[in-house]
Amino acid sequence: MDYTHVTCTVQGLSDHTPLKISFLYCPNGKPSFMFCEMWCWDPMFKRILLEYCQMTYHGTQMQHVYTLLTRIKRPLWQLNRDRYLDIHEQQGITRRKLGMIQEQLQEKPLDRELLSRERGRDTYMHILHSSLSLIKQQSKAIWLSQGDQCTQAFMARIKQRKMQAYVYVLKDDSGILKEGFGEVAQIMLRISREPIDREVMMEGTVVDLEQQMQLIAPFTDKDIKDAMFSIHSVKSPGRNSNGGTKDGEYSVHSGYAWCINELEKPKWARLTWGRLNIPRHAFTSWLLMKQRLPVRSRLAKYTGIPALCQTCQMEDESHEHLFYNCIGIIDVWKGARQWLQLTEKQSWQEWVKYVLALRRNKAQKQVICAVFNAVIYYIWGARNQLIFKGTGVSTTHILKMVNEQIIQRVLYKNKGSQNYHTCIDQLLR
Numbered sequence: 001m002d003y004t005h006v007t008c009t010v011q012g013l014s015d016h017t018p019l020k021i022s023f024l025y026c027p028n029g030k031p032s033f034m035f036c037e038m039w040c041w042d043p044m045f046k047r048i049l050l051e052y053c054q055m056t057y058h059g060t061q062m063q064h065v066y067t068l069l070t071r072i073k074r075p076l077w078q079l080n081r082d083r084y085l086d087i088h089e090q091q092g093i094t095r096r097k098l099g100m101i102q103e104q105l106q107e108k109p110l111d112r113e114l115l116s117r118e119r120g121r122d123t124y125m126h127i128l129h130s131s132l133s134l135i136k137q138q139s140k141a142i143w144l145s146q147g148d149q150c151t152q153a154f155m156a157r158i159k160q161r162k163m164q165a166y167v168y169v170l171k172d173d174s175g176i177l178k179e180g181f182g183e184v185a186q187i188m189l190r191i192s193r194e195p196i197d198r199e200v201m202m203e204g205t206v207v208d209l210e211q212q213m214q215l216i217a218p219f220t221d222k223d224i225k226d227a228m229f230s231i232h233s234v235k236s237p238g239r240n241s242n243g244g245t246k247d248g249e250y251s252v253h254s255g256y257a258w259c260i261n262e263l264e265k266p267k268w269a270r271l272t273w274g275r276l277n278i279p280r281h282a283f284t285s286w287l288l289m290k291q292r293l294p295v296r297s298r299l300a301k302y303t304g305i306p307a308l309c310q311t312c313q314m315e316d317e318s319h320e321h322l323f324y325n326c327i328g329i330i331d332v333w334k335g336a337r338q339w340l341q342l343t344e345k346q347s348w349q350e351w352v353k354y355v356l357a358l359r360r361n362k363a364q365k366q367v368i369c370a371v372f373n374a375v376i377y378y379i380w381g382a383r384n385q386l387i388f389k390g391t392g393v394s395t396t397h398i399l400k401m402v403n404e405q406i407i408q409r410v411l412y413k414n415k416g417s418q419n420y421h422t423c424i425d426q427l428l429r
């Protein structure tokens, strides 16, 4: 039962309170018309549609559509009843028939009659298609209605709220208790049609003339000052609070950043998230900068695998070693440095610091960042290929890949913006 109504009757001589429980019929809406996609492939569908479209309609365009949709329901229901009611059964029968014909054909492959009957498999395909479409639509409906536990709980809550909103008992004007949805509806309808009683309105609190004048009066400076100072300090980062920029001035951006607790960006972010960087390269580089790549020295902490670098077999594979100090990749950086005319640095930290502090124009800096990220990406790729496939990648190959990818990227980006044409000559040398 959807709805249960309990009435506590007045306590009598005994200390029991009798409860009157009634299970009521709930006025649920009419079942809605469900459109099945499989009808679209039926030759009858088009005919029905054409027939009903050619009829004459009155009123506005919207009424036109509304009438058409209402009229078309019945023939579509009829179509469904005639041809699709037992679609799954039909599919089974046709499949068995087709199977039998095909079996017979194997024995007599040249039988003309059997051949022509076998060509009738289009019918089977049509039925199968319709049947699958119906299953798809049904499972979608089920998924929507009871997809997961959250949706189920949500739907149950909606239903509960709906039930709570039902009014079953109401007192009418003369104070008589009226029971039943029909009765309540009638009272509501009658009340809604009556004009609002002014006397009833005047019974509550009313704004007097002076208050009315106050409401339409313009704001004074004092009002504005009061409003400004009534804002909580958390919401108004000012000159001396933490919401200002470095020089103490307040700006909307700094205030917002402070409100959302935005942390200061690390310096290397410029290097990793440059405009020219290829996203997949940037991602690997970002993990490296955060020291989060699964290098062997990290894995060795949690698993039993040896931390030794597989490329040089000499030192532990840490982030710094693998990407900068390892003898196997030293030449990759060397090649990249020659290409971009950069100087060598002793350690990874110094190298990053040096690249960040370079004094070049914007486009050149972007190209350098992109190459930096590409090299990281291909070193990581080479390391993985060596470990998982057992084949090494030569320095020449890595440099060739970096070169090709960056040049293509620069040319592609330059096509629209023309920002990089100063660098292109240098890159193509």
Ligand SMILES: [Zn+2]
Pocket (backbone or CB within 6 Å): 309, 310, 311, 312, 313, 314, 315, 321, 322, 325, 326, 327, 328
């Ligand atoms: Zn190594």
